[in-house]
Amino acid sequence: MNETTRRKFLLSSGLAALSAAAPLAAEPEKKKDLFVHHVYFYLKNPDSAQDEAKLREGLDKLAKVPTIQLAHIGSPAPTNRSVIEKGYSVSWLCFFKNLIEEEIYQTHPIHLKFIEEYSHLWEKVVVYDSIGPKR
CATH class of the missing domain: 1.20.5 (Single alpha-helices involved in coiled-coils or other helix-helix interfaces)
Incomplete structure (x- = not known):
């Protein structure tokens, strides 16, 4: 040759x-990367323990969406640094295998019912979605 x-x-x-x-x-990356969905709820009545308990009840139901790998319901931590946002009432953190699984969650009947039944409690919602680093 x-x-x-x-x-x-x-x-x-x-x-x-x-x-x-x-x-x-x-x-597509939407099939490969861990997807993190973090939601911050600002209640209309932030001093109402009853409204917070009601929202937490709804989030407990929401955690049953089958595509959620891990879910955490939280409150502002007692930390004090200028970069920490503490104005929210409740946070909702959940992990999905990938973007497709999160998209299923967004349209799942449990999620849609959660919005319908509990959205009257909050005045604002802020969402931070993230995926793993580019390889």
């Missing part, structure tokens, strides 16, 4: 190998 032909062969076989692997490399 002469040098020119050998180079062409190596180049073409390398391109063939890359094209065979391309579907794996091009797999």
Whole structure:
């Protein structure tokens, strides 16, 4: 095999190998990356223990959505630094295997019922969604 032909062969076989692997490399990130969904609820009546308890009741029900891997209901911690946001009443943190699983959660009947039954309690909701680092 002469040098020119050998180079062409190596180049073409390398391109063939890359094209065979391309579907794996091009797999949508929405199927691969851990998805974190963090919601901060600002209650209309932030001093109402009853409203907070009611919201927590709803979040306990919401935690039953099957695509949720782990859920945590929280309150502002007793920490005091200028960068800490403490104006919210309740936080809702949940983890999903990927974006697709989170999208299922968004349209799941339990989630839709939660919004319908409990949205009257809050004046504002702030959501932070994140995925793992780019590889």
